[in-house]
Amino acid sequence: MEAIEKLEQKREKSEEENSIEHEEILELREPIEKILTALKDSIEKGEYQLVIGDDKSGRIPTFILHKVIGALYEKHDHPRPRTRFFAGIHVPDKNLEQQRIEQIRRHVSEYIIKYGKPTNGFLW
DSSP states (O other), X not given: OHHHHHHHHHHHHHHHXXXXXXXXXXXXXXXXXXXXXHHHHHHHHTOOXXXXXXXXXXXXXXXXXXXXXXXXXXHTTOOOOXXXXXXXXXXXXXXXXXXXXXXXXXXXXXXXXXXXXXXXXXXX
């Protein structure tokens, strides 16, 4: 009986810690649900082979999409899409920003050449 009570206390403590630790992530729930709802048909058909995320402010949302899409793909027997990140863009000089955008485009193009162009599309 004592062992069961200890397990229950551990579980309650763990749930409490998780809710505090992931409060910021819970704020992403509604926007991510909107994205997934808009992409539902394409996801269920397995149309995305590549998910590209911004490493600066989009790593966590992209990772969540990666996990959810991966789970849905497994459910529908589709191969999981690859997920890649690029460094975020925040430069005060518009000229440098345009150079960075071109650098990212080249990187994505090289990736597509190396791994093959997605047949139906990619999620960016």
